[in-house]
Amino acid sequence: MTETNHSAHQSDPANRARLRWRSRRGLLENDIILTRFLDAHETELTDEEVDAFTRLLDLSDNDLMDLVLARKEPEGEVDLPHVHALLQRLRLA
Numbered sequence: 001m002t003e004t005n006h007s008a009h010q011s012d013p014a015n016r017a018r019l020r021w022r023s024r025r026g027l028l029e030n031d032i033i034l035t036r037f038l039d040a041h042e043t044e045l046t047d048e049e050v051d052a053f054t055r056l057l058d059l060s061d062n063d064l065m066d067l068v069l070a071r072k073e074p075e076g077e078v079d080l081p082h083v084h085a086l087l088q089r090l091r092l093a
Helices: 001-012 014-022 028-044 045-056 063-068 083-092
Strands: none
Touching: 001 045, 014 028, 014 045, 028 063, 028 083, 045 063, 045 083
């Protein structure tokens, strides 16, 4: 099943380009962290990980930075297991 999800995400160049474009942030630190993460891991992201990444991109720059730097933990709509898992990967990157 993971391979199917992996293929679904990877097979749509428009979605991949949109994800990369949305990763460019006003806060330079976020921009660098997200872009480097995508450079290293984009080709292996599953649809569930893309969903988690997209949910994080919906946050403000300051809220996103607080989560990436582990100053805060996800709350509300982003308090989901797959978001926590992706955050752990971002924090290690």
